[in-house]
Amino acid sequence: MPTPDPIPLSGPAYKRDPYPLYARLREAGPIHRVVFPSGVTAWLVTGYAAAQRTLADPRLGKNHALGNDRWRARASIMPEPQHSRLQVHLLHQDPPKHTGMRRLITDTFAPRRVEALRPRFQELADALVDALPAPTGPHDAVDLVETFAARFPFQVLAETIGLPPHLAARFRREWGGVVAPVGPTDPGRPAYEALLRGLEDYIAEVVADRRAAPDDGLLGRLVAARDAGELTAEELDSMIFQLLVAGQEPVTNQITTALVALFRHPEALERLRAEPSLMPAAVEELLRLDGAFELTTWRFLAEDAELHGTRVPAGDSVIVSLCAANRDPQRFPDPDTLDLDRAQGSHLAFGHGIHFCPGAALARIELQVALGTLLARLPGLRLAVPDGELRWIPAVLGRGTAALPVAYDAPRCPYGREVAAP
Numbered sequence: 001m002p003t004p005d006p007i008p009l010s011g012p013a014y015k016r017d018p019y020p021l022y023a024r025l026r027e028a029g030p031i032h033r034v035v036f037p038s039g040v041t042a043w044l045v046t047g048y049a050a051a052q053r054t055l056a057d058p059r060l061g062k063n064h065a066l067g068n069d070r071w072r073a074r075a076s077i078m079p080e081p082q083h084s085r086l087q088v089h090l091l092h093q094d095p096p097k098h099t100g101m102r103r104l105i106t107d108t109f110a111p112r113r114v115e116a117l118r119p120r121f122q123e124l125a126d127a128l129v130d131a132l133p134a135p136t137g138p139h140d141a142v143d144l145v146e147t148f149a150a151r152f153p154f155q156v157l158a159e160t161i162g163l164p165p166h167l168a169a170r171f172r173r174e175w176g177g178v179v180a181p182v183g184p185t186d187p188g189r190p191a192y193e194a195l196l197r198g199l200e201d202y203i204a205e206v207v208a209d210r211r212a213a214p215d216d217g218l219l220g221r222l223v224a225a226r227d228a229g230e231l232t233a234e235e236l237d238s239m240i241f242q243l244l245v246a247g248q249e250p251v252t253n254q255i256t257t258a259l260v261a262l263f264r265h266p267e268a269l270e271r272l273r274a275e276p277s278l279m280p281a282a283v284e285e286l287l288r289l290d291g292a293f294e295l296t297t298w299r300f301l302a303e304d305a306e307l308h309g310t311r312v313p314a315g316d317s318v319i320v321s322l323c324a325a326n327r328d329p330q331r332f333p334d335p336d337t338l339d340l341d342r343a344q345g346s347h348l349a350f351g352h353g354i355h356f357c358p359g360a361a362l363a364r365i366e367l368q369v370a371l372g373t374l375l376a377r378l379p380g381l382r383l384a385v386p387d388g389e390l391r392w393i394p395a396v397l398g399r400g401t402a403a404l405p406v407a408y409d410a411p412r413c414p415y416g417r418e419v420a421a422p
Contacts, residue, residue, distance in 0.1 A: 022324035051325035066300035068315025141384035162217015253400025
């Protein structure tokens with residue numbers, strides 16, 4: 001039988017609301033051919049049960065060397081030598097290499113350790129709210145991405161991994177854009193490559209700094225592991241690259257998707273403000289409803305095989321839609337509804353299996369602190385533009401808004417006293 005044309009996963013309407021398409025795909029079956037804006041085709045898995053099985057399937061590897069020539073022709077966006085230097089991190093490794101590399105970072109992100117840092121994270125969140133402008137009128141707009149959501153996760157990350165203040169101050173948020181596909185013929189390619197070189201130079205500076213002033217922070221331990229022969233230079237650079245990019249931007253995006261969901265459900269927002277003890281459960285429900293990790297990265301079969309009843313060629317890319325799985329009505333009744341009383345179950349917002357996000361515990365605390373602080377200290381927090389005017393990021397794998405214009409009443413101080421206007 002002829003192979004059906006791949007379904008495009010692109011366009012403003014899709015990025016604004018991919019869920020109607022995901023619902024149609026789930027109803028039609030568990031796996032479908034899709035095409036991304038770069039022209040890369042893939043096999044997309046959509047249902048919850050199929051997603052869970054796929055994420056734990058030992059036949060599917062993450063190493064890019066498993067990709068076939070068709071995939072490589074369009075998907076190897078990052079040029080050399082940076083591709084070889086920065087793309088051998090945990091997300092692109094399989095056991096036993098993956099096992100050893102992951103072991104080097106798990107203690108840093110252990111639930112007990114990051115929970116002990118919660119008071120410090122609260123101080124960081126409060127300081128950012130303290131710096132927000134007091135409104136002079138009911139329609140004053142503040143971009144909550146620029147002023148809070150893009151800053152708080154990086155500050156938390158720097159504290160957690162041991163990035164010294166003098167280096168943290170020099171990090172440029174736009175370096176996170178190097179994970180977005182910019183093809184060789186794209187007019188933005190020169191700017192993309194300049195960002196890539198700048199980030200690579202920054203990573204080299206981080207390594208040199210931690211080697212000159214060793215400590216027991218995660219970055220210092222990774223440099224020591226490289227010097228002890230446990231990591232190659234490329235693996236060290238790649239792991240730092242992954243920490244700096246994947247360790248903050250998804251949390252920035254998740255803050256925006258969570259707030260948009262609450263703005264769309266004002267009764268839930270007001271209840272959460274009135275009952276802050278609901279925050280841990282609310283964060284889980286917000287992660288399920290609209291996760292920042294919309295799609296996983298590539299997986300590959302080493303040889304032709306059946307996957308959910310479909311023959312998938314070796315080296316073709318297989319991607320799981322975590323967002324589609326988390327709205328599967330067979331797993332979550334009334335899945336499009338924000339339900340703060342939902343029996344949580346196991347959403348897949350952080351993945352599943354050996355590649356389950358190692359920073360999940362940290363991300364959960366960040367979201368609890370961020371949302372709790374904003375709701376408690378910004379009375380009347382609301383969107384300052386119509387919902388339909390929000391600009392969703394064009395990232396292939398992630399969800400979030402590029403900006404989040406909000407309005408609020410006079411900010412409260414951490415203890416409920418009104419903050420005087422400057």
